[in-house]
Structure formats: structure tokens, C-alpha cells
Amino acid sequence: MPVEHSGPGRDSEDAAHGGHVVCMLAERRYFQGVAALANSLVHAGFKGTIVVGYRGEPPAWLAPLQRDPASGTYSVAPAVRLQLVEVAGNWHLNNCKPRFIEQVLQETHRDADVVYYLDTDIVIKHAWDTLAAWAHSGIVVVLDVADSYMSPHHIYRRAWQALAAKQQRACREVIGYVNGGCVGISRENAEFATVWRSLMEELERDGADMRRMKNPTGKLEFSRMDQDVLNATIMATTTPIALLGSEAMGMFPWVGEIMPHAMWHRKPWDRNYVLDALRGFPPGRAHRAYWQFVDGPIRPFTPLQLFLKRLQLSIGHAIGLLHTRSFRDI
Secondary structure, three states: OOOOOOOHHHHHHHHHOOOOEEEEEEEEEHHHHHHHHHHHHHHHOOOOEEEEEOOOOHHHHHOEEEEEEOOOOOEEEOEEEEEEOOOOOOOHHHHHHHHHHHHHHHHOOOOOOOEEEOOOOOOOOOOOOHHHHHHHOOEEEEEEEOOOOOOOOOOOOHHHHHHHOOOOOOOOOOOEEEEEEEEEEEEOOOHHHHHHHHHHHHHHOOOOOOOOEEOOOOOOOHOOHHHHHHHHHHHHHOOOOEEEEEHOOOOOOOOOOOOOOOOOOOOOOOOOOOHHHHHOOOOOHHHHHHHHHHHOOOOOHHHHHHHHHHHHHHHHHHHHHHOOOOOHOO
């Protein structure tokens, strides 16, 4: 999976920006998520490089951004630049996460102090300096809403232990199950990404089809491959873990929201909020946060498109005040 290298001047610029990198993977309409996430990082005080691993055509919203011909990067804000890196191979992009993080740390940004991987349906609402500091205390991950208290004796862990054992890796006892949408790694813990990548390759040798996001073989222990193997990696390493609760991704009203994650329903850029609200599912906080950050400095929508989508969002929210169903009703 080749990764494009930046040109001259990168080392001095990284030092000036504190050696912080946020990376993500995107293709097609998921570039709409990249725009809002990048904007939210600027708002949070991020200074450094946003590295976007992509396939297909680059997004049209790049055109207005100033491009540095020497490095090939785009200026998003005075201290924030964006680098596009084409991802080769046929693995589903979700399954490329650990390899991409590893290459950012080992190749394109060898002097990066902190690297965060973030899914493109996330936006950041907390001060970046805090997130960067947390990464020095361990691998920053967030509990998933699915089985966030997963016992050390959960049956899935037997399969994860068996996968690690194929590489002679001993496992520690862990409580909880984390989401694959946020992984913050400091330079001193870079080996974690290597182990995660290695276990993903082990899973492929075990018969998993890495061209898919979810494992179609019926193995429940690896149904969400990148995320399940991330949890296996936590068990199979001794790296300290800096754990956040699921409230960090906006799962509970008005409590501890740090990185709202629009993981329910269709993605914000594709969702019809009025129709969903009439069905009883109005826009939640994570979807509203997306539209808060989508208008600059990167602008993936025209003013008319943005107005109509925000109007639809407001109508959907108003309907939700009168008519809401529980997820148990789905």
C-alpha cells in the first residue's frame, strides 16, 4: 500500500506544528465527512497535518484551497495543512486503518509526536491540546455502545486470544469493548499500530475477506473486522490504554461529549432528516454537530445546498419534539 511522501520543508513545518497528525480514510461521498472533521479540528485549535488516505477521485472542495507545489499539501488554516495519500490494494478502507496509521508514523511523518486516526463521520468539539496530551498516557480509544462492559470472560475473547496465539502473543485481561472510530497513538506507543496491522493480516490468512467491511463467514467474533481486531490488539499488547466512555461520542444527552460520532442511520450528507423524523427518528446530537462544522474553512456544499439541508435538519428536529421512537422499535 504505497504512501505519498511530502516534499522539502516538511520536517521544519512539523516541528512548528508540534508534530501532530490526524489521519483518516475516505472515498466518494465520505469526503463530505472529511470536510466537516477538518473544519472541526481547526475550530478545536489543532495545528499540524491532516492526512487523508483515499481512493477514486479527489474531492471537488479542494479546488479553492491553496496548494503548496513543493509538498503537495493544501492549506486549510495558517497552521493546518491537508495531505492526500492514495491507498492502493483491494482491502476495504476500514480494514486499512492500522496499516495506514503505521505508515504515517514510520514513513510520511516519522517525526510526528502524536497521530490520531478518526472516522470521517466524527467531528471534534473539545480542545485539541487535551486530546494530544491524553495520547501520551496511552492509546486513546472510546467504549462502543455495543457491550461497552465486555467481561474478560466473554466468549468472543477466546477467538481473539486464539488469533493472537498464532503469533505467540500472550493476552492480558481487559474489560470493555472499544469503537474503531478513534485511535490516538503517541510516538512512544507506535508499536501498537504494528501489532494491530499484523493481527489483521493474520485474520486474512485465517480466511477473512478483507475486501468487505464485515466478515461474511458467520464468525460473530470477527463480524466487525477492524474493530474486533482492535480489541484483540488491546488484549495482545501491554501498551497502556487511555479509555473514554461512550458518552465521548455523544451517546448520552449533554454529558461528556468530545467527538460526536454519527454512527446511526445514513451519514449526515446523505440522510433525509424530515422523512426519518416522520418515521420517529429525528436528528440526534452527532448529526446536528456535523452541520455545525461543515461551513468553512472547507466548504463541500454550495450556500443553497447548505441552507436547504440545515432547514431540513431544523424541521426534522421540530418533528422530533412531538414524535420520537425508541431504537427498540426499529
